[in-house]
Structures are given as C-alpha cells and as structure tokens.
Amino acid sequence: MTAIVPSVAPAPTTAPGRQLASLTPGEQLRAGRLPRRLLQLAVGLWLYGASMAMVIRGALGLDPWDVFHAGVMTHVGLTFGEVVIVVGFLVLLLWIPLRQMPGLGTLANVVLIGVATDATLAVISAPGGLLARGALLVGGVVLNGLAGALYIGAQLGPGPRDGLMTGMARRTGRSIRLVRTSLEVTVLVVGFLLGGQVGLGTVLYAVGIGPLVQLFLPWTIVELAPRSASRPA
Structure with missing residues (x-):
C-alpha cells in the first residue's frame, strides 16, 4: 500500500463545486454529510485492501510499500494484512514528532485495509496462466x-503513509514529490532486500496509480458544508 495523492492540503477544484478541503480532525467530523462519508470511507478502504490482494495474487510485482510489507512478512509470523496493520501503527508513531493529528479515516485506514487484504486473499487464489x-x-x-x-x-483524514509524506514535506520544507520519492525508494529497497517481490506490477503501479486517482477523484469528492457552517456557533 502506498501513498496516493496529497490528502490534507487544499487542492484545485476538480469538478464544479467540488474540492478537497484542509480540515482539522474535528472539522472533518463537523463538515456535514457524515453518514455518506463514513460509508464511502468504509467502501473505499475495503476495496483498497481487496485490490492489494488482487495484485498480490497476480504475482507480477507489488507496489513499493507492499514490497516492504511482503519482505517483513517473510521474517515474522504474521499474515500480510497483519503486517500492514502493524506497520500502519508504527508509521503513526512517526507522526508525533511531525505534530500530525490523525483523523477518524486515518485510524480506520490502519485497521480496515489490512483486514480486507487478508479476507480477500482467503477467497481468491493465484491463477496459473500469465494472461490471467x-x-x-x-x-x-x-x-x-x-x-x-x-x-x-470522503475527507476524513489521510492514511498513515500519506500523512507521513505530507508531514515530512511540511517540516523539512522539501517538495511533496521529493519526499514521496525518497520514502518509496527507501521502502522499496528495504523490502526487496528483505525478500519482497519487485516486477512488472511495481512499475505499472508507479506509472498508473496517480493518473487513475486523478481520473476518479472528481466523481468521488463529497461536497462539504461551508467552513463557517462546520464550526460551532
């Protein structure tokens, strides 16, 4: 699992009336349409874990963070999803010196993706042919x-790895691009040395994930109440 796009910084409008907002954890919960956003968050995180399992079963290479997770798994008595959860909590500890505050979505991200990954791995098997x-x-x-x-x-907080990226960029003054690249190269190399699988899937993910998220994002951003309406009177 890897960082995708900036999650807490303001973003340009992606569709008429829709844009990502910069909100504190408290503001995220007061911003309106919470039941819809919680449902979307849960569906998104579950599908994220399921998609990770699909890439794993494809056995053609993993994204950088999952190369790391797979490498760690070969040295500990945990499932892939359990490693994802443990690493997620450890990454959250790195938020403390960065003065990052996790949102509800951040905590859900840590747990739900790992659970969904293991659940999906339990019901799908690796196909035999290269085409499949x-x-x-x-x-x-x-x-x-x-x-x-x-x-x-859903705008309920970044994932732990997303927040680490944006927090390090803010504290060091370096660009998001540089920090993200440095983090992903580091976990990729360490994961590979630990035994994680690098291959065509690693390249495909690196090239394709940004454009894909950008393609889908305009249709998935939940419009929030105006900032003034999201604060207590």
Missing part, C-alpha cells in the same frame, strides 16, 4: 485507483 495473472494485476491497479479516490474523497 496480468489481468488480475491490471484489475487490481485500476480498482486501487478507484478505492483510493473513494477514501480520499
């Missing part, structure tokens, strides 16, 4: 883009 494995990989990457757009569009 390629189809599973491509389907997983596309679904991952949609799922990422869904949970980002």
Whole structure:
C-alpha cells in the first residue's frame, strides 16, 4: 500500500463545486454529510485492501510499500494484512514528532485495509496462466485507483503513509514529490532486500496509480458544508 495523492492540503477544484478541503480532525467530523462519508470511507478502504490482494495474487510485482510489507512478512509470523496493520501503527508513531493529528479515516485506514487484504486473499487464489495473472494485476491497479479516490474523497483524514509524506514535506520544507520519492525508494529497497517481490506490477503501479486517482477523484469528492457552517456557533 502506498501513498496516493496529497490528502490534507487544499487542492484545485476538480469538478464544479467540488474540492478537497484542509480540515482539522474535528472539522472533518463537523463538515456535514457524515453518514455518506463514513460509508464511502468504509467502501473505499475495503476495496483498497481487496485490490492489494488482487495484485498480490497476480504475482507480477507489488507496489513499493507492499514490497516492504511482503519482505517483513517473510521474517515474522504474521499474515500480510497483519503486517500492514502493524506497520500502519508504527508509521503513526512517526507522526508525533511531525505534530500530525490523525483523523477518524486515518485510524480506520490502519485497521480496515489490512483486514480486507487478508479476507480477500482467503477467497481468491493465484491463477496459473500469465494472461490471467496480468489481468488480475491490471484489475487490481485500476480498482486501487478507484478505492483510493473513494477514501480520499470522503475527507476524513489521510492514511498513515500519506500523512507521513505530507508531514515530512511540511517540516523539512522539501517538495511533496521529493519526499514521496525518497520514502518509496527507501521502502522499496528495504523490502526487496528483505525478500519482497519487485516486477512488472511495481512499475505499472508507479506509472498508473496517480493518473487513475486523478481520473476518479472528481466523481468521488463529497461536497462539504461551508467552513463557517462546520464550526460551532
């Protein structure tokens, strides 16, 4: 699982009347349409975990963070999803010196994606042919883009890895691009050295995930109440 797009910084309008807002955790909960946003968050995170399982079963290479998760899994007695959860909580500890505050969506991200990954791995098996494995990989990457757009569009807080990226960029003054690249190269190299799988899927994910999220995001951002309406009177 990898960071997708900036989650807490203001973004340009992506569709008429729709844009990502910069909100504190409290403001996220007061911004309106909470039942719809909670449902979208849950669906997005579950599909995200399912899409990760599809890429794993494709066995043609993982995204950088999942290369790391897979590498760690080979050295501990945990399932893939359990490693995702543990690493997520450890990444949250790195938020403390960055003075980042997790939102409800951040905490849900840590737990639900790992659970969904293991649940999906339990019901799908790796196909035998290369064509079928390629189809599973491509389907997983596309679904991952949609799922990422869904949970980002719910505007209930960034994932732990997203927040680490944006927090480090803010504290160091470096660009999001540089921080993201540095983080992903680091976890990719460490994961590979630990035994994680690098391959065509790694390249496909790196090239495709940004455009896919950008494609789906205009249709998934939930319009929020005006900032003045989201604060207590």
